[in-house]
Amino acid sequence: MSLMIEYLMPQEERDKISQTFYKIDLNNDGKISKAELYQQYLARSGDQNQAKQEVDKIFSQLDINENQFLDFNEFLIASCNKKALFKEENLRNFFNKLDRNHSKQISANELKIFFYNTNLSSSDWQQVIHLGEKKQELNNKISYQEFVSLLTENE
Known part of the structure; x- marks a missing residue:
């Protein structure tokens, strides 16, 4: 999702989200703590209980890596206009960018090209691929429909 945002989100929108x-x-450490977010909600609502509940709810939904901070990618994913991002044309273009050999399916090797900065092992890459596979279609590749399903299943 963050890679898709990087390729498809207009720079203006990314800049506005970054400013927020x-x-x-x-403290400008590149991550938002519960205390920092709490201060913002408390300043707006004036209600300590409401601010705490709202911050807890936000962290339970957005703290993907569960490190008790919201990093910029987590914040960006939560803040982007998913309806605009998930337009058919954008999904198709991004899928085609990942499908380097134009086989109409994305392999683990094709994903590795775009995610070269990660420390995933070969077995980890296979697990990523299996996320998108239908039970009747275990071919170590992700089809376009599986790709769309993976990106939109929680929306």
């Missing part, structure tokens, strides 16, 4: 992120990141 750094207004909340009071």
